[in-house]
Amino acid sequence: MSFSKNYASVYQHFHLLFLGVLLLAVSLLSSCREKEQPARKVVFKAQEVDIEDTIKYPNALITSLHRKNRWVDSVFRRLTPDERIAQLMIVEAFSNKGKEHEEDVLHLIRKYKVGGLIFFQGGPVRQAKLTNKFQKASKVPLLISMDAESGIGMRMDSAIQYPLPMLLGAINNDSLIYRMGVEIAMEFKRLGMHLNFAPVVDINNNPANPIIGYRAFGENKNDVASKSLAYMLGMQSEGIIATAKHFPGHGDTNIDSHHDLPVIPYGRDRLDSLELYPFREIIKAGVGGIMVAHMHLPKLDSTSNLPSTLSRPIVTNLLKQELKFGGLVVTDAMVMKGLTKYFKPGEAEVRALQAGNDVLERLVSVPKAIAAIKLAIRQNRLSQLDIDRRCKKILAAKYWVGLNHYQPIVIDSLYANLTSSRAYETTRRLAEGSQTLLHNKRHIIPLKRKKKVKYAVLVVGASRPTFFQKKLGEFMPVENFVLPRRSDKKARLILRRKLKKYKQVVIGLYGPNIRPSNTLLLSKDEITLVNELLDQKRCLVVLFDNAYTLTELKEIRKANGLVVSYQQLLPVQEAAAQLLAGRISANGKLPVTVNEYFQYGDGL
Template identity: 50%
Template sequence: MQLNKSLLVVITALIFGNEFLAQEIQRKEPEFLKYTNSKWVDSVMTELTPDERIAQLLMIPAFSNKDEEHKKEVLKYIREYKIGGLIFMQGDPKSQLKLMNEYQQASKVPIIGAIDAEWGLGMRLDNTISFPYQMGLGAIQDEELIYEMGVEVARQLKRTGLHINFGPVVDVNNNPQNPVINYRSFGEDKLNVTQKGIAYMKGMQSENLLATAKHFPGHGDTDTDSHYALPQINHPFERLDDLEMYPFRELINEGIGGVMVAHLDIPALDSTGTPSTLSKPIITGILKERLGFKGLIVTDAMNMKGVAEGNEPGVVDKEAILAGNDLLEFSEDIPKAISEIRKAIDEGIITQKKIDARCRKILAVKQWVGLDNYEPLPVENIEKELNKPEAKLLNRKLVEASLTLLKNENSLLPLRRLDSLKIASVSIGASEITEFQKTLKLYTRVDDFQLDREANTTDIENLKEKLEDYNLVIVGLHDFSIRSRNQIQLSEDVQKFISELSESKNSIFSIFKNPYVLDKLENIENSAVLIEAYQDTEISQELSAQLIFGGIGATGKLPVSVGEKFKAGDGLELNGGLRFKYTNPEDAGMDSKKLGNAIDSLMNEAIDMKATPGGVVLVARDQKVVFHKAYGLHKYSDTIKVERSDIYDLASVSKISTALPALMKLYDEGKFDLQAGIEDYLPYFNNSNKEDIAFRQILAHQARFKPWIPYWKNTLRDNGSFKWYTFKKDSSARYPVRVSDELWLHRNYKKKIYKAIKKSPLEAEAKYKYSGLVFYLLPEIVGKISNEDFVDYINTNFYDKLGATTVTYNPSKKFPIERIVPTESDFNFRNEEIHGNVHDEGAIMMGGVSANAGLFANANDLAKLMQMYLNMGEYGGLRYINEATLREFTKTQFPENDNHRALAFDKPYLEYKGENSNTAKDASSDSFGHTGFTGTMVWMDPKEDLLYIFLSNRVLPTRNNTRLYKLNTRTKIQQALYDSILE
């Protein structure tokens, strides 16, 4: 009588214990096995000769970067011998897919394509994404991210015509000197390795891509590379079973489709010295029978010396089949392999039935991955599809989640009081400014230095002398290799410098190298802040810099122990969201393709139509900068391209960026009253027609003030020459105010401006009419209320703390002229091109310092101030203005009077007026901002947590150029932001 399976399991459990029962009941068989006896597999089997069935077990390498001879050789093996698969090596995705389509066309049975893509296609193919090495992934605490990576890796492999990934690596790397696994392992903890391996496997197999756990029974504890020799692992069976084989057992229980066998000598498992790839006791006895694995068993490459040394090609393939392998990778002699396996069948060493069963298993895999309905894949757009924004964002998320904060003394990170810090960055091992350093500069002023990894004493002493001027030094230790190996290769002098700097309490280290390297750096564990980033990539550099300033947080845990310095599992948690995160649009729920295409199109149109020579657009959502791009040239007649860091004249955006934040702060302190008038702060205005007009009315632009006064024209005589008490060609104590190199204004002329404002008539009716007159007075009002110099006050209380280092008046005194974008060619007043000085005539006559105009900034620094507004007064962990105050100042003040304005801030029109509106159709009624005469615009929308900055110099060469207005470029771009928000 035949026992059913359930009864057999129970009897077996009684004999061997409950552990066996639990494993047997929980084990999931690989999904592809259901096709082993399918109609399609049956039909293919009937068409294959016995030798062709053997050939289905063989796989050869294919390159997409080799010549026509290589392709002919591969085609020969496909056509003549009917091999079962190809493992693709170096090349590019487009060439590979073209070849795969051609190979499939030539094959009697669809070819199965495999690749080593442990960290994605970037491991083998150019122009594709490299996800983090598994050591970095081992630091991640969210397995869902690893699963998502598996899904994405599967999508990418399938798009390139592939069906098997020889991954994940589930070797437990418990030997820091391991030269071949090391950074390819999830770490030294078997549970962590297992959890990550299962997540990665399930992600891939959810998309019907076969995953292959490697390198069975465990390649982690060896200091020998099996590519060059046969490693020996001398541990007792109990240790191997409990540690090395644990992840394999668990992945098998979870239904992994494939297992790759390593080339190892493991006496406790096979005392004969036979490489594990050729060992029947290991493959059949342990993997198949003891662990119950029924899936696809694959050899590691058969050309590696760990198995090839002393073994004849073809013969060694036969031995691998006899040991129990199903698929042989990198078979070196296909004809000989087929002949030797056929001979073994003829001699009764193995039966044709067993070969057929393995052939069926491989065909079942082919059906499971969809090769029973094979169609050629299109080559067009493949690289674009492989590099989708969603995949790039996932890569960033993985790197971000891996960053491991090992030290953070006195909670130094995230850096807070930027106004108290003078920061230097040192990149060790980099010859030019790095992405790490560039990203640090986005947050505040950081002076950068480079130090060669072979630097000598003189080089280091020179650097140390320069660093004495700084109270914080941020060090990036960069890798010399594209692989994250356990090597430092630093001169003794550099190592000593690192050791000395580590003892300082004003040093931050970010290590873009293998974590094992930390054990080779003396005193590194004493540094105030230590970040382990695992790899030296642009993304890891960018995100490490963002971590330092609180743009992102840290959750990573060290996956390996580092000598006595750090243990596996070490890692401090740190919250992010303190300052801007620089990321992809999808990270903020926006479509990067829609956003980028729309802005590019509109900016290119504006430049082509000569509406502006160039410009910069910055977009942030949820305090994440998702778009920041420069366009065009500084001016039409030169070749200087606009850079994102270029500094622009903000024009009337100054109104909300200078005196206004000061007034709001003073309002918080009870020192500024919206019901007060100008005369309450400037007694000179007593008994004027401006008396008793409340600031609430003035700032909302319904105080009946005239829009503007042409102050410079008041300096002219009827014949066009300047009045004697106004300008001179040279500076002097009496004429100290520089308007141009040949125009120096009288020191008391400000009084004339004040007088003109005081005497100016009022409009007849109190309704909305935009006026800049009071903004000429506000710097003095702020100075009188605060009892501080106006510029010092706004620098100290706002710009310095924000790290907004380019937000300034008179930028030519602080920055190289090539960083400042020129504005108008002035042929009426100054008779020169305005470059580095304020465009507005009134503001330049005030010494360049006015709240009406005069402020300069780059987009990134201006965004910090605007984000503070959007956050209702808070940014970088500091509160600048009370929330209630910002809500008061940003709300429409007099809607009943058909006035849409807030206090100094502009607001959307009360009714949308189509192309004639001042904002995009979808801008909410809560939104606020301002525009500037030079072609600038800033806008914030609390409803969508959306920030938009547009900088241009549309007035070059002349203010008469109004094409930017006619094209409505700024507002159309603003609408594109809303259009790109994902549902």
């Protein structure tokens, strides 16, 4: 499906911009940065691209945060000292929690003059109406944000959900990820939002990681850097601030910081060689924000149980001074137990500002935080001058996203604008580009159409026939079967008997949620049945879940055909069916190492 002429022109312009910056980043790969002069020009498809020109637009955001600005000065002068503190705060908002929640948010806006909101679950029209109401009540236009790693559909109904990073990590064409960034930015703008807490630039090199996993582009630092750049440049080319996370790298932990404080035992040698690499590259390319994680790194700051969010050596010395990051430094949510387990509301916010953060996100208590910060100023633990500088920085970000000319969201045609054919086309291309073929013994794929032969298509872990079965049935004769979770013994016996007459079985494996999972959550008996089929039949397996879950099936290596599709999104299920039918080819590569048999980069 083709773009409109206008969109195609914009896309081509910023695609060229992305390629220039990406090639600059690649040219600095594995180099000694303090000695090497950056490349002045690169050649791509016989076109000369001036590197300094290509980085001008994204870095305009960083420059604008520190440039003198009449609008910023005018707004700043109208704020009281307390209101300047509140401008540093982003509070949570939901469009599905009813009137009481709405009044609570309005109270924080009217009384304390908080600087922004982060929206979570709800619907686009409801959120747009609430945003208009909240903006009308605010003394200063609010910076509206969302934690939307895979687009606004990750948080709300009636919106497109783009694939998550593990799937994107399998794609060999990063310009598709740039295009996704553009689409997500356009949806943000249509909803009156300005800042996305994405991309995730963590390197997931720990299969047991309970919180990053499929949220990361993979385990290879170069892939993570290039794909993060593509996503970030796509968003910021359309005027949406991107926020790289979770500094200084959350990929190698086995503790979820939502529930406790992870401890990272590594020092600078390891961090410099791996975790910090994508942050360095995305900072050089002009990312507008960086989110700091709640992790304890004793070799960087030995203070007992101190999250990195509250560490001056990590936030100021490393991120701001050594890595020279001049954008918005944002805390991870201040309500997470990795922080609240050791620091009370108020004291946590004071320490976060002492560490060097600019934005305090999702506070436990705004009144307690403001009171504690005021006390810290009186005690000379914080200075009003530093608060004022950060307030102006946030106001400058508001200016960059256009809030100096704030206009209410137009509700008419909102749903249609958020579900454009262009966005569906982008999702389709991402889904098709990610299909990863690990086994194709006897050229079982594509499936052959034979007279009077039906393929048995068994979906495991689904509660009913799936979209994958429906689409595959459009290409060839199939008979569909379902093995749900918590199946009973009788149902499994009947299924075994029915499958006996088929020489070849297509198995679709589904996790327990629409999002990828860390486990398939199949019972021992269900796993046994699947292993039996793999051992006895010519099986073709498609995994619609986290690639790491391949380890749960002992006989998976015996599959004649093995495809990793990474997610259950409908475009992904359709792409898998098209691959099996020979309508598309497999171009994806595993972005992570699963075990000794399925390694990073595998893919036929």
